[in-house]
Amino acid sequence: MIKETAELLKAENKVILVHGNADMDAVGSAFALSICFPKGDIFAPGGIDRVSGVVAEKLNIRVLEECDINEYELVVVVDTSSPEQLKPMVRAVPEGSVVIDHHAPTGKWEGMHFLCDNTKVSCCEIVKEIIDSAGIEIPRDAAMALLGGMLTDSGHFQYAGPDLMRAFADLLQKKGIHMDEVFNLTRLQMTMSERIAVMRAIGRVKFDTVGDMLVSTAYGGSFEASSCRTFLVAGADVAFVGSQRDEEFRISARATQDIVRKGVHLGSIVGSISGETDTDGGGHGGAAGLSGTGDIEAMLHMCMLRTMDVFREIKNARKDDVT
Numbered sequence: 412m413i414k415e416t417a418e419l420l421k422a423e424n425k426v427i428l429v430h431g432n433a434d435m436d437a438v439g440s441a442f443a444l445s446i447c448f449p450k451g452d453i454f455a456p457g458g459i460d461r462v463s464g465v466v467a468e469k470l471n472i473r474v475l476e477e478c479d480i481n482e483y484e485l486v487v488v489v490d491t492s493s494p495e496q497l498k499p500m501v502r503a504v505p506e507g508s509v510v511i512d513h514h515a516p517t518g519k520w521e522g523m524h525f526l527c528d529n530t531k532v533s534c535c536e537i538v539k540e541i542i543d544s545a546g547i548e549i550p551r552d553a554a555m556a557l558l559g560g561m562l563t564d565s566g567h568f569q570y571a572g573p574d575l576m577r578a579f580a581d582l583l584q585k586k587g588i589h590m591d592e593v594f595n596l597t598r599l600q601m602t603m604s605e606r607i608a609v610m611r612a613i614g615r616v617k618f619d620t621v622g623d624m625l626v627s628t629a630y631g632g633s634f635e636a637s638s639c640r641t642f643l644v645a646g647a648d649v650a651f652v653g654s655q656r657d658e659e660f661r662i663s664a665r666a667t668q669d670i671v672r673k674g675v676h677l678g679s680i681v682g683s684i685s686g687e688t689d690t691d692g693g694g695h696g697g698a699a700g701l702s703g704t705g706d707i708e709a710m711l712h713m714c715m716l717r718t719m720d721v722f723r724e725i726k727n728a729r730k731d732d733v734t
Contacts, residue, residue, distance in 0.1 A: 416526045417545040419509050420448040425485035426478060428504070430496040431457020435597060437490035438463040439560030440511070440538045442472045443553040444487065447542045451487070454478040456500035462597055466559055469596060470552050485509065490534040493519040495691040495703075511537055514693050515678050532575045532695075535560035539578050554586040558593045569668055570697050605634045612638035612652055613645075619715060621722035624648050624670065628711040630655070635663035643667055649675060651714040655707040662701040662710060664694070671696040674725045680717050684710070 427444055429437035433455050445451035454475045459467065467474055477500075480486050486505055491497065492514040494504055504510075506522040513531040528537055535557040542549055549557070561579050565571040571579075582588065601609075612631035619626060627647040631638045635652040642650035648670040653662040664677045677699035685692030688710070690703025701710065 422485040425451045426483040427487045430491040433459040436560035436564040439556035440489040440534045442556040446553040492693040533561045533564035554582045608634040624722045626718045639665035653707045660707040664699045666697045
């Protein structure tokens with residue numbers, strides 16, 4: 412499947428799509444593919460996040476804000492668990508397009524050439540495997556982008572596994588890159604607006620516990636992921652922070668690696684809620700997202716209740732082990 416994907420990517424006129432508010436893993440994957448399998452334009456239908464924006468400027472990554480995908484011979488989608496994450500600017504992805512992902516499969520990419528490995532911490536790892544399988548040397552800037560994606564999607568190695576560490580070290584060694592270069596590439600200072608958003612989220616936090624496990628929720632307004640990380644530092648095992656724009660909501664979810672090892676999988680939690688509410692949700696064990704049409708307070712409440720159910724399952728399993 413890896414080599415077959417590499418052959419398809421040799422199409423000379425292609426566009427590479429990334430999900431809305433695209434993170435470094437998505438942009439790094441897209442950039443490396445565009446450089447190693449030219450020619451490929453990168454299109455971000457829902458824009459890119461702040462870290463990706465800074466890295467794009469440093470590495471001279473050109474990301475289109477508008478694009479007619481029908482003008483291309485091949486459409487490639489990276490790091491995107493469902494077509495809904497490309498809407499409304501991309502209403503439909505052509506059948507036979509290439510989809511490369513590392514999230515738990517949602518079943519929404521039928522009719523596509525779908526390469527997914529949800530054992531990978533980052534999509535950049537899969538992209539590196541594809542490029543290596545084609546015998547293509549990865550240029551230094553592309554390697555830096557892949558390293559940035561691996562670093563950020565692993566929570567600066569908190570969620571890294573042996574595969575990611577081997578891929579990361581291989582790029583460092585082959586391209587003569589130093590660790591401080593990668594950290595400096597993605598390092599950002601919190602802006603005043605981000606700090607204010609986090610403080611507001613703290614003032615609106617709700618939480619509940621099962622045994623020694625704690626879940627928190629908050630309506631943050633913006634910078635949801637930053638607020639989630641703050642709640643984890645403050646003591647939460649799982650954090651959900653959401654924002655509302657008219658009828659549309661967005662929720663970011665984060666969990667500590669310790670609680671993930673105990674059995675919490677945020678991708679499964681938001682995925683189950685998504686299936687019941689006709690919204691779009693998915694992700695990994697320790698990081699996930701949920702978005703769609705609905706009331707943010709009601710959706711956050713559902714996230715808390717579903718997490719509490721998982722906590723109870725973990726607590727009951729502990730009792731069974733003792734007896």
